[in-house]
Amino acid sequence: MPYGSTPSPKKPKKMKIPNKQKKKPRVKIGSLNDKSEKALAAHSKHHSRQHIIEMEKLMRQGVSFSAAHKKAMSAVGK
Numbered sequence: 001m002p003y004g005s006t007p008s009p010k011k012p013k014k015m016k017i018p019n020k021q022k023k024k025p026r027v028k029i030g031s032l033n034d035k036s037e038k039a040l041a042a043h044s045k046h047h048s049r050q051h052i053i054e055m056e057k058l059m060r061q062g063v064s065f066s067a068a069h070k071k072a073m074s075a076v077g078k
Contacts, residue, residue: 032059039065051076 032040036059044052054076058068 047078
Protein backbone atom coordinates (compact mmCIF):
# COMPACT_ATOMS: atom_id res chain seq x y z
CA MET A 1 0.00 0.00 0.00
CA PRO A 2 1.34 3.43 -0.88
CA TYR A 3 2.11 5.88 1.87
CA GLY A 4 -0.91 7.75 3.20
CA SER A 5 -3.57 5.64 1.47
CA THR A 6 -6.42 3.97 3.28
CA PRO A 7 -7.60 0.43 2.63
CA SER A 8 -10.69 0.18 0.45
CA PRO A 9 -13.89 -0.96 2.18
CA LYS A 10 -14.83 -4.61 1.69
CA LYS A 11 -17.66 -5.35 -0.70
CA PRO A 12 -20.64 -7.22 0.74
CA LYS A 13 -20.80 -10.87 -0.24
CA LYS A 14 -23.44 -11.90 -2.73
CA MET A 15 -26.13 -14.21 -1.45
CA LYS A 16 -25.93 -17.65 -3.02
CA ILE A 17 -29.04 -18.93 -4.78
CA PRO A 18 -29.73 -22.67 -4.63
CA ASN A 19 -29.14 -24.52 -7.92
CA LYS A 20 -32.82 -25.36 -8.29
CA GLN A 21 -33.72 -21.69 -8.74
CA LYS A 22 -30.69 -20.79 -10.86
CA LYS A 23 -31.23 -23.10 -13.84
CA LYS A 24 -33.92 -22.28 -16.35
CA PRO A 25 -34.79 -24.49 -19.32
CA ARG A 26 -33.80 -23.03 -22.68
CA VAL A 27 -36.98 -24.33 -24.28
CA LYS A 28 -40.38 -24.29 -22.64
CA ILE A 29 -41.15 -27.70 -21.18
CA GLY A 30 -43.79 -29.53 -23.17
CA SER A 31 -43.61 -27.38 -26.29
CA LEU A 32 -41.14 -26.28 -28.93
CA ASN A 33 -40.95 -22.78 -30.34
CA ASP A 34 -41.13 -22.02 -34.06
CA LYS A 35 -37.36 -21.71 -34.43
CA SER A 36 -36.79 -25.16 -32.90
CA GLU A 37 -39.48 -26.74 -35.07
CA LYS A 38 -37.96 -25.25 -38.24
CA ALA A 39 -34.49 -26.41 -37.19
CA LEU A 40 -35.77 -29.96 -36.60
CA ALA A 41 -37.58 -29.96 -39.95
CA ALA A 42 -34.37 -29.02 -41.76
CA HIS A 43 -32.39 -31.46 -39.62
CA SER A 44 -34.77 -34.33 -40.47
CA LYS A 45 -33.53 -34.38 -44.08
CA HIS A 46 -30.19 -35.76 -42.90
CA HIS A 47 -31.25 -38.00 -40.00
CA SER A 48 -33.59 -40.89 -39.29
CA ARG A 49 -37.09 -40.56 -37.87
CA GLN A 50 -35.98 -42.19 -34.60
CA HIS A 51 -33.15 -39.67 -34.24
CA ILE A 52 -35.59 -36.76 -34.67
CA ILE A 53 -38.06 -38.26 -32.17
CA GLU A 54 -35.28 -38.63 -29.61
CA MET A 55 -34.11 -35.04 -30.17
CA GLU A 56 -37.64 -33.69 -29.89
CA LYS A 57 -38.17 -35.59 -26.62
CA LEU A 58 -34.95 -34.16 -25.18
CA MET A 59 -35.71 -30.63 -26.33
CA ARG A 60 -39.14 -30.76 -24.69
CA GLN A 61 -37.29 -31.49 -21.44
CA GLY A 62 -35.32 -28.26 -21.86
CA VAL A 63 -32.10 -29.53 -23.49
CA SER A 64 -30.54 -27.30 -26.17
CA PHE A 65 -30.55 -28.31 -29.84
CA SER A 66 -26.85 -29.18 -30.01
CA ALA A 67 -26.88 -31.10 -26.71
CA ALA A 68 -29.99 -33.01 -27.82
CA HIS A 69 -28.27 -33.86 -31.11
CA LYS A 70 -25.19 -35.24 -29.34
CA LYS A 71 -27.30 -37.36 -27.00
CA ALA A 72 -29.48 -38.63 -29.84
CA MET A 73 -26.40 -39.54 -31.88
CA SER A 74 -25.01 -41.62 -29.02
CA ALA A 75 -28.37 -43.21 -28.17
CA VAL A 76 -29.91 -43.82 -31.60
CA GLY A 77 -27.31 -42.98 -34.22
CA LYS A 78 -27.90 -41.21 -37.48
